[in-house]
Amino acid sequence: GAVVSQHPSWVICKSGTSVKIECRSLDFQATTMFWYRQFPKQSLMLMATSNEGSKATYEQGVEKDKFLINHASLTLSTLTVTSAHPEDSSFYICSARIGARNTEAFFGQGTRLTVV
Amino acid sequence: GQQLNQSPQSMFIQEGEDVSMNCTSSSIFNTWLWYKQDPGEGPVLLIALYKAGELTSNGRLTAQFGITRKDSFLNISASIPSDVGIYFCAGQGAQKLVFGQGTRLTINP
Numbered sequence: 508g509a510v511v512s513q514h515p516s517w518v519i520c521k522s523g524t525s526v527k528i529e530c531r532s533l534d535f536q537a538t539t540m541f542w543y544r545q546f547p548k549q550s551l552m553l554m555a556t557s558n559e560g561s562k563a564t565y566e567q568g569v570e571k572d573k574f575l576i577n578h579a580s581l582t583l584s585t586l587t588v589t590s591a592h593p594e595d596s597s598f599y600i601c602s603a604r605i606g607a608r609n610t611e612a613f614f615g616q617g618t619r620l621t622v623v
Numbered sequence: 624g625q626q627l628n629q630s631p632q633s634m635f636i637q638e639g640e641d642v643s644m645n646c647t648s649s650s651i652f653n654t655w656l657w658y659k660q661d662p663g664e665g666p667v668l669l670i671a672l673y674k675a676g677e678l679t680s681n682g683r684l685t686a687q688f689g690i691t692r693k694d695s696f697l698n699i700s701a702s703i704p705s706d707v708g709i710y711f712c713a714g715q716g717a718q719k720l721v722f723g724q725g726t727r728l729t730i731n732p
Contacts, residue, residue: 511665513665539718541719541720548727549724549725550711550722550723550724550725551666551711551722553719553720556718556719598663600665600666602665602720611654611656611668611671612656612668612713612715612720613668614658614665614666614667614668615665616664616665617663617664617665619663
């Protein structure tokens with residue numbers, strides 16, 4: 508399968524600071540990437556859809572000014588958690604699709620964010 | 624909105640036993656996917672189903688896409704310790720993946 512690399516795998520930051528998470532498609536071009544959030548023992552919750560060269564589409568209830576998404580190239584999307592608070596602590600996962608017709612989505616390894 | 628109901632939520636089995644889990648939906652999906660997630664990792668794609676009624680195998684895993692496109696099951700035969708994890712079904716909508724709640728599989732050696 509295709510490889511999606513997410514970095515960092517874990518990060519601890521102080522409350523009020525910002526954290527950037529990178530998602531890269533290593534062996535394919537991804538016009539669309541997705542960002543999920545997962546709380547312990549729960550399923551994945553879609554936060555936003557990241558489209559290369561255009562603004563991200565956010566799910567209802569997700570603050571776009573707090574979770575900044577940039578998809579500047581066909582192989583890289585970034586999620587920046589701005590002014591992080593302890594309640595932002597979670598497992599963040601990205602995924603990417605190969606092309607528009609292939610609906611198989613491949614996931615990154617996830618990033619464990621802890622805000623102290 | 625679209626929802627997937629996945630069952631059972633958890634399973635405790637002996638090594639070597641067969642496992643079966645399923646998902647149902649109130650909506651029709653064109654594609655159904657099964658993923659496995661290990662602790663602290665992202666989901667890994669196990670099987671993708673594209674056609675109604677399709678039965679697909681991947682080693683000891685077998686999955687079928689329901690005729691109505693509203694359900695799917697995943698079977699694991701002769702379970703081994705590395706099968707431990709959380710299994711998610713996912714339906715591909717127009718743009719997004721819709722996930723089930725997950726089935727947590729625990730295996731007693």
